[in-house]
Amino acid sequence: MSLTIRWYTDYMHLERLISLLETIAVMGRPVSVAEVQMASGLPKPTCYRQVQSLLDQGLIEDPNGDGRYVIGDRLIRIALLGKSDIDVRRVSAPALRAAATTFNETVFLARFRDSKIEIIHVETPEDPARAFVHPGLGERPLHACSCSMAIAAFAEPGFQDTILNGALRAFTDHTKTTRDELIEAFKVIQQQGFADCDQEIDIGIASVAAPVAVGRIGVTFSVGAVGPVRRFGTDYRQEIGEQLKDLATKVSGAIQLCNVGGV
Secondary structure, X not given: OOXXXXXXHHHHHHHHHHHHHHHHHHHOOOEEHHHHHHHHOOOHHHHHHHHHHHHHOOOEEOOOXXXXXXXXXXXXXXXXXXXXXXXXXXXXXXHHHHHHHHHOOXXXXXXXXXXXXXXXXXXXXXXXXXXXXXXXXXXXXXXXOHHHHHHHOOOOHHHHHHHHOOOOOOOOOOOOOOHHHHHHHHXXXXXXXXXXXXXXXXXXXXXXXXXXXOOOOOEEEEEEEEEEOOOOOHHHHHHHHXXXXXXXXXXXXXXXXXXXXXX
């Protein structure tokens, strides 16, 4: 087979796969191979082979085991990775801004990517008389920040081990620096649904963050609030933590709509 013919054959194969993915995505519900074949117009043997290829590669899934398919986690993850911070900030900012106004505190969004956790967006209170804390942007320590711990507590064991076996720097006397302390902290976060950071990075500053799960691919973001410890006492952090769980749901929905639109 000449290189030109092989290239054309591969191109047509890829075109069919993309077409089938688009067909399944547009349906918006689990669909059978028969429905996909009817919508695509492909010959039955070809359609069945293509669907099996997509299934083998994790680009579609059979969630109920009944031969009906939806877009797979792998494709969702690929689409999400393709979303820039600008895209995510754009769709999340309205909910974060509203929360900053409601809490009258600084609210932030963090992202997990490339084994790092970074704060990518911050909204501050509109009240000009309100003193507030700006957490800064960029990479955060994996073991000593609420935004990181909220993600790490729900991460795969391999990523947790990376944190537990890494250098656990003591930023303050409040920083958790032992494996046992962090394992216990993960358990608490999993139970209450948010992470609580009491002066673990800077004396006088406390924060709370809730995990943001995107679809079926797990916790990829976190949303949090930060402020001076004179306001962010234990009870106040618990109160805001519960509210952040609702905010996380809103942000997750916004990101998923953005993500689906990009597929």
